[in-house]
Amino acid sequence: MYNLLNNLIGNDYLAAVVAALLPLFVFILPYALMAVLAERKVSAFMQDRLGPNRLGGKYGLLQTVADILKLFQKEDIVASEADKKLFNIAPVLVFTGTYAAFAAIPFSGAYIGSDIDLGLFYIVAISSLVVAGILMGGWASNNKYSLIGAMRSAAQIVSYEIPTALVILAMVMVTGSLNLREISEMQTAYIWNWNIFGGAFSGIEKFLLIPFMLISFVIIYISTLAEVNRVPFDIPEAESELVSGFHTEYSGMKFAMFFLSEYANMFAVSAVVTSLFFGGYQSPFGYLGNTLGISWLVPLEQLFWFAAKGLFFVFVQMWLRWTLPRLRVDQLMTVCWKYLIPYAFVNLIIVGLITLL
Amino acid sequence: MLTEFGKIFVFILLAAVFVVVAIFASKLIRPARPTKEKLLTYECGENPEGSPWIKFNIRFYVVALIFLIFDVEVVLLFPWALAYKDYGLSGFLVGAIFLLVLGLGMAYEWRKGDLEWARPVINPPVIKKQPYVKEVASQISADDNQTVLQDQEI
Numbered sequence: 001m002y003n004l005l006n007n008l009i010g011n012d013y014l015a016a017v018v019a020a021l022l023p024l025f026v027f028i029l030p031y032a033l034m035a036v037l038a039e040r041k042v043s044a045f046m047q048d049r050l051g052p053n054r055l056g057g058k059y060g061l062l063q064t065v066a067d068i069l070k071l072f073q074k075e076d077i078v079a080s081e082a083d084k085k086l087f088n089i090a091p092v093l094v095f096t097g098t099y100a101a102f103a104a105i106p107f108s109g110a111y112i113g114s115d116i117d118l119g120l121f122y123i124v125a126i127s128s129l130v131v132a133g134i135l136m137g138g139w140a141s142n143n144k145y146s147l148i149g150a151m152r153s154a155a156q157i158v159s160y161e162i163p164t165a166l167v168i169l170a171m172v173m174v175t176g177s178l179n180l181r182e183i184s185e186m187q188t189a190y191i192w193n194w195n196i197f198g199g200a201f202s203g204i205e206k207f208l209l210i211p212f213m214l215i216s217f218v219i220i221y222i223s224t225l226a227e228v229n230r231v232p233f234d235i236p237e238a239e240s241e242l243v244s245g246f247h248t249e250y251s252g253m254k255f256a257m258f259f260l261s262e263y264a265n266m267f268a269v270s271a272v273v274t275s276l277f278f279g280g281y282q283s284p285f286g287y288l289g290n291t292l293g294i295s296w297l298v299p300l301e302q303l304f305w306f307a308a309k310g311l312f313f314v315f316v317q318m319w320l321r322w323t324l325p326r327l328r329v330d331q332l333m334t335v336c337w338k339y340l341i342p343y344a345f346v347n348l349i350i351v352g353l354i355t356l357l
Numbered sequence: 358m359l360t361e362f363g364k365i366f367v368f369i370l371l372a373a374v375f376v377v378v379a380i381f382a383s384k385l386i387r388p389a390r391p392t393k394e395k396l397l398t399y400e401c402g403e404n405p406e407g408s409p410w411i412k413f414n415i416r417f418y419v420v421a422l423i424f425l426i427f428d429v430e431v432v433l434l435f436p437w438a439l440a441y442k443d444y445g446l447s448g449f450l451v452g453a454i455f456l457l458v459l460g461l462g463m464a465y466e467w468r469k470g471d472l473e474w475a476r477p478v479i480n481p482p483v484i485k486k487q488p489y490v491k492e493v494a495s496q497i498s499a500d501d502n503q504t505v506l507q508d509q510e511i
Contacts, residue, residue, distance in 0.1 A: 330474035
């Protein structure tokens, strides 16, 4: 993709700029628009309501567009007590941390923002930037709700980063690579080559790995759910006690940026889980493009499979939101430190032993 | 030619630029009519009481400390996870011993109670059984009837 753009445009740096803007404008913005609507529709259907249905036909397809236009016109209020510099930097930092993670996520065989060997490590590292942004926003608001929300959020994201990292370590041991594109390439061909079904191993190793892959998947899914502050781990912005947590004081476009990065983050963690366990952009069976002999169709099919898998996990996150009640702070910490981390440790050691066989 | 890290830099730069441009674009359209009440810190419509920058639960600090230790360990384990297969069982044992020491540290913290979050002590009120007083009950129902009648008259 990068080479193609380079040939088209002729300038190296311009091609990099276009390649970096592609995921944002082609995927994340339309996705976020639809995801906000989908969230409301899913919740409505689960509660036997209709949800938004006035704009854009029966399903309210234009509702989010109207919301964005409304947010554009909203007055931007910065409380006089707030620390204005930090208050304004916070949304930039949160969105940058979220979007930078997309650089190492392969959208299809033909497109990856940056094909570095440190991919997974980079994603774990750069998404910590979000914590700094959240803490900054909460502190600078000079508001009690914001500060409590920010502190809770920081403690939660920081704690749940450890089980995530431990599971990623186990997956690194299985695949022997940190590059998400390479990991996706390893799970090629058929559904039983996906890492959740033992990956590219064969014989007894594969069957021994399957249960531990399932455990790894459950651990990483729970902890990424907590990392993006989704229900049942949404105590940072528990709307019934903290108004809306760390972004209580934000309005207008700055609030929209927090919202956008929240939805982008939901997809980012789903994409990482997909790439690690469910074959990334690989199709569960063969490609139509290969059968017909049309080579340019394959990357598009891969993009379709990647988006489909990622969006499925985003849908599961919404589903869980309207199924489970919120945890208390002490329960949240107990789940992380006393259950997920010990299990992840044991899982790591056993997976290491199996790969040595 | 840009390196792979150069491309990441472009990503980070453009993300920041996108947010700044979006906020400035809305600044051209949106109104700005600040009043004293609008600029008050939000506290459910009340005047804010005191500063929110107060002493915080020490647990947050302890969690941050434990996280720091674990995160450094995980960072150290990443190169090991990539390379241990080249050294066979001995390579694995090196990492396993490291993990064991880490596990012992965690067991110590657990035993010391540093993983416990301060939980609210719940003292449910003890409800004494009271005999049902008939006169009071009839009094209440009579009051109810009166109010209903008054409503109808109005």
